Amino acid sequence: MLLARNPDYAVMEVSDEFLRLKIEQECMREDMKNNVKKVKIDSSSELHLIDFSAYSEDFIKDFESHLSSICVGKLGKKLSLIKLRLREFLYSKDDNTRSGAIAELFIAYYLKNAGYKQEYLFFNLEEGSIKKGFDGVFSMKKKSYLMESKSTLPSTKNKSHRSKINEAYTDLKNYVEGRSKKGKNNPWRNAYNHASHCDVKTSQSIKKKLDKLADKFDERKYIKVRLVNIIPCSTIFGLTKDACPNQVAEDDYDYIKNLEANSKVILCIKSRNINDFISYLEN
Known part of the structure; x- marks a missing residue:
C-alpha cells in the first residue's frame, strides 16, 4: 500500500510488520549488519543508524553488484560505463549537489540490501538534471514509501542528524500537501514517470496509485502526510570510522515519534568525504 487505509487511497492491506523486519534481516549482508543499529521507537517509527565510513573490500564488491540496477534498473550496463556516467555527472556539479547525489546512492544501496524494491531510476529521465519531486519511492511487500534525503558537508557547522531529518520531513510534507516552494512540478507525476519506465518493473497497483495521486494533485486535491509511509534520511559526510559515533540523542526520539506519517523509517548515515567516493x- 502507498497510503494508509482509506477508500480513496488504499491499494491493498498493510503487510505484516514482523514479515517486513524479517525480510530486512534475511536480505542484509552479515558485514553490513555489524555497521547498522536499529531502534524501534514505537509501533510506527523506527530509526536506522548506518556507518559507511569504511570502504572495505567487501563493501565495494557488494556496492558494485547493486550499482547498475540502482542507476539504470533492469537494463543493466557495464560497471565501467556506470562509473563513467557518475563521474561526469559529479564533475559538473557543486559540492552540495555532489553530496546529495552520493547520499542518495548510499540510501538506495542500503534499502535494496535490506530487501526494499527501488521504484525509480537514480539516473534522472532528463539527462544531467536532478529529480523534480520526491527523491525516491521504495516498496516492501504491500507497503510503499516516499524517500527524501538531506546531507551535510564536512564544512557545515553545527551539523546534526536531527536538523537534516527535519529538513527531509518538511520537504516531504510540503510536497505531499501541495505547499512546496521549490517549483510547481507535480511530485506524484514525476514518481509515476519513473515507475512507468520499463526497466524499473514497478507493479501495476503502485503505478495506478501514483497516477491517481498525480491527477488529484493537478486538481489541487492534496492529501495529508499523516496518510503516507515515509523514509526521511540524513547523511553526514567527512566522518572516519573512529570519528564521533553515529548517534541520535534519546531526547530526539520524542521528536521522531511526533512526526506525522502513517509509518516512518528514519535513516541516519555517516560517511567518508565526498572526494573519497569520487x-x-x-579507479
Whole structure:
C-alpha cells in the first residue's frame, strides 16, 4: 500500500510488520549488519543508524553488484560505463549537489540490501538534471514509501542528524500537501514517470496509485502526510570510522515519534568525504 487505509487511497492491506523486519534481516549482508543499529521507537517509527565510513573490500564488491540496477534498473550496463556516467555527472556539479547525489546512492544501496524494491531510476529521465519531486519511492511487500534525503558537508557547522531529518520531513510534507516552494512540478507525476519506465518493473497497483495521486494533485486535491509511509534520511559526510559515533540523542526520539506519517523509517548515515567516493569512481 502507498497510503494508509482509506477508500480513496488504499491499494491493498498493510503487510505484516514482523514479515517486513524479517525480510530486512534475511536480505542484509552479515558485514553490513555489524555497521547498522536499529531502534524501534514505537509501533510506527523506527530509526536506522548506518556507518559507511569504511570502504572495505567487501563493501565495494557488494556496492558494485547493486550499482547498475540502482542507476539504470533492469537494463543493466557495464560497471565501467556506470562509473563513467557518475563521474561526469559529479564533475559538473557543486559540492552540495555532489553530496546529495552520493547520499542518495548510499540510501538506495542500503534499502535494496535490506530487501526494499527501488521504484525509480537514480539516473534522472532528463539527462544531467536532478529529480523534480520526491527523491525516491521504495516498496516492501504491500507497503510503499516516499524517500527524501538531506546531507551535510564536512564544512557545515553545527551539523546534526536531527536538523537534516527535519529538513527531509518538511520537504516531504510540503510536497505531499501541495505547499512546496521549490517549483510547481507535480511530485506524484514525476514518481509515476519513473515507475512507468520499463526497466524499473514497478507493479501495476503502485503505478495506478501514483497516477491517481498525480491527477488529484493537478486538481489541487492534496492529501495529508499523516496518510503516507515515509523514509526521511540524513547523511553526514567527512566522518572516519573512529570519528564521533553515529548517534541520535534519546531526547530526539520524542521528536521522531511526533512526526506525522502513517509509518516512518528514519535513516541516519555517516560517511567518508565526498572526494573519497569520487576517487573510488576514478579507479
